[in-house]
Amino acid sequence: MAAGLIPSRAEAGRSIAGLFYLSLKRPEGLKLFDVSSDGFWRSFGAFAWAWPVQCFLWTGMWRASPDTRPESAGDYLGFFLTSTAFDVAAWVLPAIMLLAVTQLFGMADKFTRLVVVNNWFGLFSAYIGFFPAALRYLAPVPDGLSAIISLAVYVIVIGLYYRVTRIAVGGETMIAVFITALMVVSGLTISEFAFTALSGE
Template sequence: MLTLIEITRGVSGAIRLMKGDPSGLALLDRSREGFWRSFRPAVLLAPLYAFYLMMIYDGATTASSEPRVAALETLRYIIDWTLFPVVLLELSRFMDRAKRYIGSVVALNWANVPFLVAAVGLSALSRLIAPSLVGVVELAVILATLVLVARILRCTLDIPWVPAIALAALNLWLGLMLGLIINGFIGFTFEAA
């Protein structure tokens, strides 16, 4: 499993990259083993993601049974962690940045820790304090994540802002499309207030 030192270094490196500081790369294990280990935070974050889903499904109905919803949401979580890295592999080759691919994925994977903690925390807080603002808060989180992912990609792939933003937007679009597909299989709808 991951050590506390590894988690601290990974998250610290990702946060530095989010700030536009390329020195964050030095904190990340960019070896092949480090690449595979960077997917392990998905296991640590799974309970937090499950909590987030409970908040979402609290105000929704589905046409599927609970076991089917759980299976499809688990599948979504796994695909969400792996889809963009697979797409980025080919795009980094196309952009002649293949040597920087591993560092980029490692940074993005570690960035998922503060991203998910902040997203779930803000979502829960807005639901408690100002339920009418949940949509606005979640949109703000999505936009902030888009900018921060672009910063990470800019530093790790050493590319200009425009392609970094395009890649970050592609990452966001893939996640949204995956969500729509899974929600379609589940028969997810919000209950009328």
């Protein structure tokens, strides 16, 4: 049963291709997403594909704050369990907020589509974020330049999310701006709580 909730590589490939089309302002990309009832629930399973990268991204804390690095096997396990719990929250909370937004703006018919696109974008953005994080580990990049690269990537991800969301809501600019801002704020809030929990502050 659990395996059935994890999207296949073929579905993941189609969905990522759909995001590429949408990022190029090509609405036909929406046809590549499975917005059936099964596809809706399976899109949450995209987290399984993102989880290894998410764990790697959290280890960036150890470079920025060496005192947060776990010391024992139990500490490592606790670190990754805690980070995973916050990542799951960051995956589920947007769906709840999108339910409220679509009800508020009379767009209930677009709820499933928005959640599916949002979930797959979560996978997409995780792998985009992987590159600057890996660069910090593999190349002697100064901290200042590393911060600039990370900020630039973050801005690009937000811009792509807005573009994808705008098409998913049928071209409604203000609603797309509202959803984008809502997701950014919620993501930053969850990250702050997660950082506090993981650093033991």
